Amino acid sequence: MSESIFHLKDKHIWVIGGAGYLGQAIVQFLSRSGARVLCVDLGNKAQEFITTANLGEKVVAATLDINDTGQIAQFITEQESSQGPPDGMVNLTFGSTTKRLEDLTDNDFDQVNHTALTATFILSRETASAMKAGGGSIVLFSSMYGVVSPNDELYAAPMQKNPLEYGVGKAGIIQMTKYLAVHWAKQKIRVNCISPGPFPNPTVRQQHPDFIERLEKKSPMGRIGLSEEIAGPVAFLLSDEAGYITGHNLIVDGGWTVW
Numbered sequence: 001m002s003e004s005i006f007h008l009k010d011k012h013i014w015v016i017g018g019a020g021y022l023g024q025a026i027v028q029f030l031s032r033s034g035a036r037v038l039c040v041d042l043g044n045k046a047q048e049f050i051t052t053a054n055l056g057e058k059v060v061a062a063t064l065d066i067n068d069t070g071q072i073a074q075f076i077t078e079q080e081s082s083q084g085p086p087d088g089m090v091n092l093t094f095g096s097t098t099k100r101l102e103d104l105t106d107n108d109f110d111q112v113n114h115t116a117l118t119a120t121f122i123l124s125r126e127t128a129s130a131m132k133a134g135g136g137s138i139v140l141f142s143s144m145y146g147v148v149s150p151n152d153e154l155y156a157a158p159m160q161k162n163p164l165e166y167g168v169g170k171a172g173i174i175q176m177t178k179y180l181a182v183h184w185a186k187q188k189i190r191v192n193c194i195s196p197g198p199f200p201n202p203t204v205r206q207q208h209p210d211f212i213e214r215l216e217k218k219s220p221m222g223r224i225g226l227s228e229e230i231a232g233p234v235a236f237l238l239s240d241e242a243g244y245i246t247g248h249n250l251i252v253d254g255g256w257t258v259w
């Protein structure tokens, strides 16, 4: 049954990183909204998720490591010929070292930003070329830390650091979104990004209540976000209702970056 007010019925949407915390909520929301969803992740993660969540008939699973350029090309060819061109693509993948600035190596920086920027660019370029005939919608993932810097005090031990290279990659996603949006506008391909605020997953919430309390205190709304609160904004950007929105960074952060 369709629960969405957005027009997504029978749209074919690829969700890359779809078996992760926010990805799962997005896949489920899109599927309940009548979209044909391809859930894509590393190894067997997507298949395990759709089996556990009992989505098997509505959602198809696929494997892809976006760091492997050859795999991206093969994935696009296979999906295009078996399922047809995509109407939408969401990319939730990211990299991070969780290291302090003093410990970060040149190689760490390169590797993380290969995933965040180079691989995201290649994936977007190949997806857009698969979409070309009818246009489509691409949603990339930035972060509040693509907009503002983390306050180190929030990440006091035993929490891991929110590191430099993560935020640099996320800031780059915002600019990539704008550039691609302009470049592909005449091909009717819209490109937008989402910048989530604090959405710690259930394990972090359970294991680090002090950390959650610090996040809540910093948030104007006094609380962390719930994964369903990301799924709706993503669905909106993918839908026909967002037909005149492109190059936008939709910040979903409970006001974190406002003050």
Ligand SMILES: NC(=O)c1ccc[n+]([C@@H]2O[C@H](COP(=O)([O-])OP(=O)(O)OC[C@H]3O[C@@H](n4cnc5c(N)ncnc54)[C@H](O)[C@@H]3O)[C@@H](O)[C@H]2O)c1
Pocket (backbone or CB within 6 Å): 016, 017, 018, 019, 020, 021, 022, 023, 040, 041, 042, 045, 064, 065, 066, 067, 091, 092, 093, 094, 115, 141, 142, 143, 144, 195, 196, 197, 198, 199, 200, 201
């Ligand atoms: N959760 C938050 O609080 C938060 C806050 C700001 C931004 N974000 C952003 O939202 C996105 C999703 O976050 P999340 O909390 O769901 O993370 P997550 O780690 O739970 O999910 C990410 C998924 O991407 C997959 N992935 C990683 N590298 C990949 C690769 N090379 N190829 C294919 N798949 C790969 C992982 O297996 C995982 O399932 C990320 O881009 C993150 O930076 C999250």
